[in-house]
Amino acid sequence: MRRIGIMGGTFDPIHIGHLIAAEAARDSLGLDEVWFIPTYHPPLKDNQPGVSSELRLQMVQEALGGNPCFKALDIELQRGGMSYSIETVLELKKRHPDAAFSYIIGSDRINDLPKWHRIEELAELITFIGLEREGIPVQLNQLPDNLRQRVTMAAMPAIGISSTDIRSRVQSGRSIEYLVPDTVHQFIKRRGLYES
Template identity: 60%
Template structure:
């Protein structure tokens, strides 16, 4: 079975994340996509706005309508900073028959060389890089060969959404309806998340 892994803070998860998962699923192709909300992301420069439990719950709500999507609480349960290498190693031990591919945005493609134990990680799995129109990505020929040879590019529909912009809209009192799944919208409202 081919499984795409989609890690992130998902703070909050939005329609762009779901479109990205579907684009990667079709491009590779993948049998399933497993969403893995991070506990404490190693390369993000800020603390998430919602706690890890709320981010996990929102991710579960957003993905429940698609049978090929699954949510793993692995990194949230682990606590602290989680590295993709550790997560992939654990998943490979649990699911030795599965073939894993890590789904990453163009920004993550650009910083892949900075990932913890990246050479060992690239030897274990493939990467699916999501190319969005107008979003610069390091050309394959400029990446180290051990990364470029393990990277598949998936074209992504153009959509101007980010978790940061969604948090800002909520803080400013603007609507985020239709930017996030309805179940996530209700959860954010019910729990007063991201309000200033």
């Protein structure tokens, strides 16, 4: 059975931290692949993505380059509306019955697990790979037993990069060199993304 990690997020824009997190999870837990799935409308975020779903998907595709272990999927963008993980996992399991799926999530999402839509059902279908984000301690002991048992922590280098900071840097004319893959940097410059 193939072991697939799912990286969901707005990827507005995708950055080096996302790629390092995906590789850390893949390497630590022996995943065969990591699938990056941009959300259409994230349920636990108040603000909407800054650029269109098409541009965010293109940036993800640019970032993944030729890595045979990484793949971009537009499943949530095609579905539209609120991007609930349970709907995505049910669809993926239908399309790929030979795969075992794990969501790769940071500290903030681990701590939010009880708030996820239909989390009890989701936790029966998949596992979670937790990565501690700098400045956001994981509170596994605060989770209900059934959720805590479904989370496996993976080691990740401490990297304080965020999409919010990258957007702010572009808007104020500061460099984002090395914070995003060069292909994404060039894409943002060519399209004039996040400048205002």
